[in-house]
Amino acid sequence: MSNPNRLLISDGSDETGSLISHIAEEVGYSVTRATNRKQFRNAYQRKVPTLVVLGLNTPDIDAIDYLRVLATQLCRAPVILTSGTDDRLLATTHHLGLSFGLNMGQVLQTPVTAETVRSMLAAASIDHGTKGAWYPSAAAIRQAVADGELLAYFQPNVDLQQQDTPIVSSEALVRWRHPIRGIIPPKEFLSVVEQASMIGLLTDAVLTFVVRQLLRWREAGVARPVSLNLSASQLEDLTLPDRIIAALDEVGLDRSLLRIEIAERAAMANAKITSIILTRLRLNDISVGLDNYTAQFSPLQQLLSLPLREIKLERSLVQLAPHDPASNTLVRTIVAIGQEAGLTIGAEGIETVEMARTLQAMGCQEGQGFYFSKPLDADDFTDLLQRRQDRVDPTNHPFPTYI
Ligand code: C2E
Ligand code: MG
Numbered sequence: 001m002s003n004p005n006r007l008l009i010s011d012g013s014d015e016t017g018s019l020i021s022h023i024a025e026e027v028g029y030s031v032t033r034a035t036n037r038k039q040f041r042n043a044y045q046r047k048v049p050t051l052v053v054l055g056l057n058t059p060d061i062d063a064i065d066y067l068r069v070l071a072t073q074l075c076r077a078p079v080i081l082t083s084g085t086d087d088r089l090l091a092t093t094h095h096l097g098l099s100f101g102l103n104m105g106q107v108l109q110t111p112v113t114a115e116t117v118r119s120m121l122a123a124a125s126i127d128h129g130t131k132g133a134w135y136p137s138a139a140a141i142r143q144a145v146a147d148g149e150l151l152a153y154f155q156p157n158v159d160l161q162q163q164d165t166p167i168v169s170s171e172a173l174v175r176w177r178h179p180i181r182g183i184i185p186p187k188e189f190l191s192v193v194e195q196a197s198m199i200g201l202l203t204d205a206v207l208t209f210v211v212r213q214l215l216r217w218r219e220a221g222v223a224r225p226v227s228l229n230l231s232a233s234q235l236e237d238l239t240l241p242d243r244i245i246a247a248l249d250e251v252g253l254d255r256s257l258l259r260i261e262i263a264e265r266a267a268m269a270n271a272k273i274t275s276i277i278l279t280r281l282r283l284n285d286i287s288v289g290l291d292n293y294t295a296q297f298s299p300l301q302q303l304l305s306l307p308l309r310e311i312k313l314e315r316s317l318v319q320l321a322p323h324d325p326a327s328n329t330l331v332r333t334i335v336a337i338g339q340e341a342g343l344t345i346g347a348e349g350i351e352t353v354e355m356a357r358t359l360q361a362m363g364c365q366e367g368q369g370f371y372f373s374k375p376l377d378a379d380d381f382t383d384l385l386q387r388r389q390d391r392v393d394p395t396n397h398p399f400p401t402y403i
Pocket of ligand 1: 291348368
């Protein structure tokens with residue numbers, strides 16, 4: 001059976017490309033190298049890669065042209081950019097890829113270590129230790145919902161501006177607890193759910209799970225607001241606010257305990273309907289945040305007219321902010337506008353102390369990322385909340401202190 005993980009790499013003959021190709025083969029990827037546009041397009045059509053790596057260092061490769069090829073092929077695989085020379089070029093190209101609707105993944109500044117490459121490949125891997133490719137069917141997902149196999153993990157949001165970075169809320173992230181394959185992340189089934197128009201079903205399952213968990217946390221005296229992610233297609237569902245409100249009211253939960261996150265691109269694709277849904281949610285005390293914010297899709301006037309609580313900076317901006325002057329300026333400007341407009345500015349994808357410090361110094365209020373905690377199942381998250389609440393011994397601090 002063919003390997004489910006297929007890497008397409010532009011050129012791959014420079015040091016970084018060779019390292020990535022070598023490690024990818026070692027961990028079981030089938031690797032295809034392309035040295036020009038034609039080869040790249042043909043290789044794409046033949047192999048339909050599950051991961052694409054584009055090096056910006058190679059002189060005869062026009063990464064933008066390659067991104068166009070990927071966009072015309074409706075590529076859904078994550079696209080990783082690597083470059084050692086110019087942070088700004090890396091950031092611009094990344095943002096261009098996003099504007100083409102591509103699934104832009106990490107940006108890798110070279111030289112990269114073998115460890116970084118391994119973790120990048122593992123994150124993009126669609127194998128779960130079982131042999132062969134696995135593509136869940138819509139029917140299997142429907143059955144999983146009926147069997148209660150869809151649940152939420154929780155990732156904390158911390159207050160970056162307080163000395164001990166307390167957990168102020170969390171984000172609910174859907175997972176499929178598969179009886180054989182274990183915990184499956186959304187990238188492996190969300191597109192099937194969307195294509196089968198089952199996103200409402202998934203949201204209802206996650207909402208029910210979150211409401212039940214919030215009741216437990218309220219009981220234990222550790223309840224904090226939880227954000228629920230909505231997809232673009234749901235912004236056309238005018239019954240959604242009622243379903244959300246009913247789910248909370250039925251069990252007597254304070255509406256401020258549930259928040260909504262919508263990706264900037266989705267929200268702005270149909271700003272008028274978005275505005276109606278968001279206003280109804282907001283009028284009913286449910287606050288809404290703009291997720292994966294890059295400032296690319298929202299004219300300022302439109303952005304400020306939406307009844308938003310929060311803007312959450314996209315991971316690539318956060319990760320580039322410490323080094324790339326343009327991203328740094330952009331983040332500062334967004335924070336300044338946010339302060340002026342009374343919006344909370346959050347940051348996702350904080351992985352290092354350097355990113356945490358940079359964002360904190362820029363006045364960003366809330367932070368989320370692997371540096372603080374990965375998404376956790378409900379029990380582990382409860383433990384984390386309790387350890388933070390009971391903290392008497394500062395050496396026992398579950399987050400590294402960085403201030
Ligand atoms: P998102 O809303 O942007 O969520 C953040 C994603 O980034 C999560 O991936 C999280 O695990 C990951 N992440 C958090 N911190 C870091 C970090 O420091 N570094 C890196 N590299 N990644 C980090 P996850 O859980 O796989 O979710 C992926 C996406 O799936 C979410 O992106 C969201 O768009 C979608 N999603 C998740 N749950 C739901 C849901 O219940 N409903 C809908 N409609 N979409 C969902
Ligand atoms: Mg989110």
